[in-house]
Structure formats: C-alpha cells, structure tokens
Amino acid sequence: MGFSLGEQLDITQVMDLKDRLQAELEQSDSLLIDGSEVSRVDAPGLQLLLTARNLCNNQSIGWKWEGASGELVGAAKTLGLIEPLGLVDFAE
Secondary structure, three states, rough: OEEHHHHHHHHHHHHHHHHHHHHHHOOOOOEEEEEEEOEEEEEHHHHHHHHHHHHHOOOEEEEEEEEEEEHHHHHHHOOHHHHOOOOOOOOO
C-alpha cells in the first residue's frame, strides 16, 4: 500500500502532510506515493512534494508513483513540474 496524499494537497494540508512524510521517510528506504485521490492541489502542496522528492534523491530513498489524479498532473504541468516530480508516466 502506498503513501496516500488524500483528496487535498493544498496549503491547508501542507503541515500535516509534511509531518506524515517525515515519519514515513524515517521508517522506510522507499516511498510509493498514491496521488490518485487528489482533487484539490495548489503550489504549496506541489512545493512540498518537490522538496520531499529532492530529499529522497539526495538520501538515495526510492520514490515511485502508484497513481496520480488528473488534477495533480494538470497542476504539476502548469508549473513545469512533471519531470521534477517524476509524473511523466501519468502526463498525456
């Protein structure tokens, strides 16, 4: 089972998600991210994901997407973050 981002990936959820991601990174050497339920996303949410992904890359922690909603992919595309976030397989 992957690490679920839930329905909201926005500024209202960033601190909670940051804490959950930190705890997950301390316990695992790889992350399977599930963004398939994301229906609301904003720049702070994407910034948190980018920071987490960069941290994983720097610490040789695996990062793989289990799923990504159209809203998540669309927001990442708008900000030019498809490749940096590793969402290429989900982009049209």
